[in-house]
Amino acid sequence: xxxxxxxxxxxxxxxxxxxxxxxxxxxxxxxxxxxxxxxxxxxxxxxxxxxxxxxxxxxxxxxxxxxxxxxxxxxxxxxxxxxxxxxxxxxxxxxxxxxxxxxxxxxxxxxxxxxxxxxxxxxxxxxxxxxxxxxxxxxxxxxxxxxxxxxxxxxxxxxxxxxxxxxxxxxxxxxxxxxxxxxxxxxxxxxxxxxxxxxxxxxxxxxxxxxxxxxxxxxxxxxxxxxxxxxxxxxxxxxxxxxxxxxxxxxxxxxxxxxxxxxxxxxxxxxxxxxxxxxxxxxxxxxxxxxxxxxxxxxxxxxxxxxxxxxxxxxxxxxxxxxxxxxxxxxxxxxxxxxxxxxxxxxxxxxxxxxxxxxxxxxxxxxxxxxxxxxxxxxxxxxxxxx
Amino acid sequence: xxxxxxxxxxxxxxxxxxxxxxxxxxxxxxxxxxxxxxxxxxxxxxxxxxxxxxxxxxxxxxxxxxxxxxxxxxxxxxxxxxxxxxxxxxxxxxxxxxxxxxxxxxxxxxxxxxxxxxxxxxxxxxxxxxxxxxxxxxxxxxxxxxxxxxxxxxxxxxxxxxxxxxxxxxxxxxxxxxxxxxxxxxxxxxxxxxxxxxxxxxxxxxxxxxxxxxxxxxxxxxxxxxxxxxxxxxxxxxxxxxxxxxxxxxxxxxxxxxxxxxxxxxxxxxxxxxxxxxxxxxxxxxxxxxxxxxxxxxxxxxxxxxxxxxxxxxxxxxxxxxxxxxxxxxxxxxxxxxxxxxxxxxxxxxxxxxxxxxxxxxxxxxxxxxxxxxxxxxxxxxxxxxx
Numbered sequence: 001x002x003x004x005x006x007x008x009x010x011x012x013x014x015x016x017x018x019x020x021x022x023x024x025x026x027x028x029x030x031x032x033x034x035x036x037x038x039x040x041x042x043x044x045x046x047x048x049x050x051x052x053x054x055x056x057x058x059x060x061x062x063x064x065x066x067x068x069x070x071x072x073x074x075x076x077x078x079x080x081x082x083x084x085x086x087x088x089x090x091x092x093x094x095x096x097x098x099x100x101x102x103x104x105x106x107x108x109x110x111x112x113x114x115x116x117x118x119x120x121x122x123x124x125x126x127x128x129x130x131x132x133x134x135x136x137x138x139x140x141x142x143x144x145x146x147x148x149x150x151x152x153x154x155x156x157x158x159x160x161x162x163x164x165x166x167x168x169x170x171x172x173x174x175x176x177x178x179x180x181x182x183x184x185x186x187x188x189x190x191x192x193x194x195x196x197x198x199x200x201x202x203x204x205x206x207x208x209x210x211x212x213x214x215x216x217x218x219x220x221x222x223x224x225x226x227x228x229x230x231x232x233x234x235x236x237x238x239x240x241x242x243x244x245x246x247x248x249x250x251x252x253x254x255x256x257x258x259x260x261x262x263x264x265x266x267x268x269x270x271x272x273x274x275x276x277x278x279x280x281x282x283x284x285x286x287x288x289x290x291x292x293x294x295x296x297x298x299x300x301x302x303x304x305x306x307x308x309x310x311x312x313x314x315x316x317x318x319x320x321x322x323x324x325x326x327x328x329x330x331x332x333x334x335x336x337x338x339x340x341x342x343x344x345x346x347x348x349x350x351x352x353x354x355x356x357x358x359x360x361x362x363x364x365x366x367x368x369x370x371x372x373x374x375x376x377x378x379x380x381x382x383x384x385x386x387x
Numbered sequence: 388x389x390x391x392x393x394x395x396x397x398x399x400x401x402x403x404x405x406x407x408x409x410x411x412x413x414x415x416x417x418x419x420x421x422x423x424x425x426x427x428x429x430x431x432x433x434x435x436x437x438x439x440x441x442x443x444x445x446x447x448x449x450x451x452x453x454x455x456x457x458x459x460x461x462x463x464x465x466x467x468x469x470x471x472x473x474x475x476x477x478x479x480x481x482x483x484x485x486x487x488x489x490x491x492x493x494x495x496x497x498x499x500x501x502x503x504x505x506x507x508x509x510x511x512x513x514x515x516x517x518x519x520x521x522x523x524x525x526x527x528x529x530x531x532x533x534x535x536x537x538x539x540x541x542x543x544x545x546x547x548x549x550x551x552x553x554x555x556x557x558x559x560x561x562x563x564x565x566x567x568x569x570x571x572x573x574x575x576x577x578x579x580x581x582x583x584x585x586x587x588x589x590x591x592x593x594x595x596x597x598x599x600x601x602x603x604x605x606x607x608x609x610x611x612x613x614x615x616x617x618x619x620x621x622x623x624x625x626x627x628x629x630x631x632x633x634x635x636x637x638x639x640x641x642x643x644x645x646x647x648x649x650x651x652x653x654x655x656x657x658x659x660x661x662x663x664x665x666x667x668x669x670x671x672x673x674x675x676x677x678x679x680x681x682x683x684x685x686x687x688x689x690x691x692x693x694x695x696x697x698x699x700x701x702x703x704x705x706x707x708x709x710x711x712x713x714x715x716x717x718x719x720x721x722x723x724x725x726x727x728x729x730x731x732x733x734x735x736x737x738x739x740x741x742x743x744x745x746x747x748x749x750x751x752x753x754x755x756x757x758x759x760x761x762x763x764x765x766x767x768x769x770x771x772x773x774x
Contacts, residue, residue: 001418001429013430014422014628022416029409029597031388035401039697039712040704042388043400072459072599075617075627100617100626107616205628210416212459212599212630227614229494230462230487239487240462241401241592243599310426317427325426 006320007366007373011206011359012144012183012299013324017249018208018360024252025210028245036242037231050244053251057215060254061200062191069216069224069234070247074182074203075100076227077216080237081178081199082107082136083225089135089173094121095342096145101138101180102338109133118291119148119343127158132171141181141195142188145339145355146290147299149188152179156196176222182206182214186257187265187297198222202254204246208360209253213246268298268358271367275356276300278371283378287349289340298358303345307352307381315381319373324355393707394753394760398593398746399531399570399686400711404636405595405747411639412597415632423629424618437631440638444602447641448587449578456603456611456621457634461569461590462487463614464603467624468565468586469494469523470612476522476560481508482729483532488525488567489725496520505678506535506730514545519558528568528582529575532726532742533677534686536575539566543583563609569593569601573644574652574684585609589641591633595747596640600633655685655745658754662743663687665758670765674736676727685745690732694739694768702764708757711742 001008034043036050055065071077082104085091091110093101096119105112111129115121121139130137137159142149159177166175181190182203192200199222204213218224230239279302280286287303304312309325316323340350354374358367388395421430423437442452458464469491472478478497480488483506492499498516502508508526517524524546529536546564553562568577569590579587586609591600605611617626644651666689667673674690691699696712703710727737741761745754 001421003418006429010422010425010427013425014420016418016420017416029404031390031403033401033403034388034709035397038397038400038709039700040397040709042393042704042709072463072630073627076459076615078617079615098617099619103616103619103626211628212633228463228466229490230465230485232486232490239490240460241598243459246599313426317429322421322425322427322429 002320003361006322007370008361009321009323009356009358009370011361012355012357014211015206015208015359016361017210018253018256020256021209021249021252025245025249028248032244036244037233046244050242050247053248056251057247057254058217060251060258061202061217062193063217064220066235067218067220069218069237070243070250071214071216071238072212072243073205073214074180074201075214076238077201077203077214078138078178078180079104080216080224080227081138081201081218083227084174084176084199084222085135088133090131090133092126092129092134092137094139094150096143096148096339097138097140098144098180098182101140105138115148115342117343119143119146119289119339120291120294121150121155123151123154123158126155127162130159130162130175132166133173134175135173136176136178138178138180141179141184141190142296143290143339144183145337146301146343147296148291149294149296151294152177152195152197160196174222183296183299185254186261187268189261190258192217192219204250204253207253207257210246210249213243213250215250264360265297268362271358271362271364272298272300275358275367275371276302279374282375283382287345289343289345289353298362300356300358302354302356303349304352304354304378304382305349306385307378309351309353312352312354312377312381315377316374319377321370321373324357325353390748393709394757395748396708396710396743396745396757398748399742399744401598402593402595402746403748404597405640405643407643408596408636408639412632412636415635419631423631424620433631437629437634440631440635443638444634444641445604447638447645448589448604449580450604451607453622454605454607456605456624457630457637458601458603458625459599459630460592460601461567461588462601463625464588464590464601465525465565465567466491467603467611467614468525468588468605470614471561471563471586471609472522475520477518477520479513479516479521479524481526481537483530483535483726484525484527485531485567485569488527492525502535502729504730506530506533506676506726507678507681508537508542510538510541510545513542514549517546517549517562519553520560521562522560523563523565525565525567528566528571528577529683530677530726531570532724533688533730534683535678536681536683538681539564539582539584547583561609570683570686572641573648574655576648577645579604579606591637591640594640594644597633597636600630600637602637651747652684655749658745658749658751659685659687662745662754662758663689666761669762670769674732676730676732676740685749687743687745689741689743690736691739691741691765691769692736693772694765696738696740699739699741699764699768702768703761706760706764708760711744712740
């Protein structure tokens with residue numbers, strides 16, 4: 001990709017590796033290649049660097065190092081979180097979760113809490129869905145397709161109240177709140193105390209870190225089962241030689257994301273606002289989905305009723321503008337987005353939906369150029385289909 | 388690590404990234420960062436590169452691309468292989484397997500076939516251990532501590548005979564042979580037809596490729612269960628965004644390893660022979676473990692009875708020579724090696740064991756220097772303990 005000429009508006013699908021992150025990883029891709037379990041001093045240094053990175057990851061989210069399990073990505077983290085659910089237990093999640101959460105939930109008795117037209121979950125609906133057998137509530141902090149940010153703090157309070165109630169009723173079934181915040185670091189506050197969760201999933205690949213690295217933060221006392229058995233690394237929960245370079249890269253990426261969060265979130269919100277305003281001005285019939293106030297600053301989900309999003313993606317790609325139709329994970333499956341169905345977007349609107357996600361590659365200049373190109377392409381398409 | 392001054396004799400624990408591999412990965416750590424599921428052309432190119440790498444991996448082991456599942460390392464691959472074992476089924480493995488295989492086997496009814504003093508498994512003992520309920524036989528091609536190479540072909544014939552017998556007896560329980568060959572590519576033939584296995588585990592990190600990438604080759608018809616649920620990547624067996632850079636690196640590393648195998652194996656065998664001859668000449672009481680003929684060319688397991696291997700590692704490290712005591716995976720656990728127990732090495736011999744593994748960083752010059760340093764250190768230690 002030519003970063004000067006081409007315009008990347010798919011930061012929610014993948015982010016380029018930050019140069020500072022790359023630099024931090026480089027020694028561990030070169031002469032510090034040791035197995036951190038090896039018994040000589042240079043390998044201990046590798047071990048120390050790895051554990052320091054774990055501590056940095058923990059620190060960035062207000063947690064303790066021993067509570068952070070490094071995984072091979074968000075999907076694995078989510079699967080690991082779901083191991084708290086026993087054989088006959090019940091799970092509560094929402095109808096708009098990422099496929100990783102939905103697939104895990106489907107392995108158990110589960111309830112999908114619906115969302116409103118803005119994709120927002122009602123904490124009282126979560127309360128109503130929790131049964132005495134529920135062990136896990138898993139709700140993503142921000143939706144990856146429409147960007148709606150959930151009232152996690154309020155949901156956490158519901159969960160805490162129900163825990164108290166269980167104590168009084170001598171129901172010893174634990175009840176935990178997990179959140180996949182893969183899309184959020186760098187745009188929203190992902191401090192575990194602020195969020196009020198018991199488990200949190202993060203992903204390096206979405207925050208300008210390396211691919212194939214994620215973490216699961218687990219509050220003290222939460223009992224997980226190992227997903228991968230073997231040498232007993234990661235407190236026996238995730239065996240396999242540690243990913244030293246990847247973890248160090250992740251730690252740097254998360255630190256950078258958290259430190260620059262407020263400024264970058266404000267910048268992206270401004271860019272997104274301009275993008276939305278100008279596209280809606282050009283196409284008053286266009287529909288913006290997601291909650292007006294509670295949304296990811298950099299994500300704009302916009303539908304052009306009557307148009308075919310796949311054609312738009314193709315036409316925009318020809319102009320060097322890269323956007324998504326719905327979630328990238330579902331992109332090569334040619335199925336309609338379950339998220340857009342859940343918020344009740346009519347099919348003829350949903351089919352013309354683009355997800356534009358701004359990020360560090362976005363500038364005022366290239367966003368303005370993107371508006372111009374998108375406007376031209378959408379206009380030509382509307383003329384072609386004759387509406 | 389200063390490759391000129393220091394001497395690395397722990398290639399079985401970790402290998403440095405090959406410069407050619409690094410070069411092949413670089414574009415995917417830079418401007419080709421796209422999510423391979425994204426719908427625009429540059430992301431398709433990423434997808435193509437990823438699938439081409441899968442094809443290269445398959446080709447290198449004489450398999451078809453659709454049979455290769457990319458994982459986050461050998462341990463995950465082994466765990467995935469074990470998903471063929473159903474709830475009430477039985478597993479056969481050996482007493483000297485890597486902890487990943489042993490931990491997986493322990494989750495099921497299982498039989499550990501013993502090995503002889505050279506660490507060799509008798510195919511007839513494998514036959515005897517297989518019950519009508521056995522679904523999986525998992526035997527590593529070469530042991531990671533003592534280097535003994537198993538008669539996998541003969542074991543494969545036993546498995547095939549028993550399959551035939553099951554057919555005749557209308558026993559529909561499938562019987563599969565899996566092998567973890569993580570230590571082997573680049574030193575032994577890992578062609579799946581030659582080996583006669585149904586599943587094969589390989590690991591990039593052991594063959595000068597990137598860490599945190601492995602593969603499971605699975606013959607057509609073998610039914611696995613997913614370890615990680617989600618977006619349905621890797622034929623639904625291993626969800627999560629694909630590790631494009633890692634897989635491309637792995638493919639290059641495996642190609643280089645397979646193409647250069649004969650020459651490098653001969654070179655390492657020569658170096659190892661010299662190392663063994665000179666150390667045994669200096670210390671006639673030293674014990675070399677592993678099979679004399681059927682062993683990994685680059686691995687020398689040598690015990691100095693009466694000495695403490697951990698002290699030796701420390702003293703050698705001070706001289707810039709990096710060696711292992713037993714397997715790196717067990718190194719920080721201070722337990723006696725289960726492999727050395729299984730081959731009946733007396734504790735006073737086992738406790739003075741070093742594993743020296745030669746590889747691409749080994750030269751005639753630095754191996755000769757290693758002999759000199761090890762001889763001096765071991766001699767001083769014997770003088771100190773007064774024997």
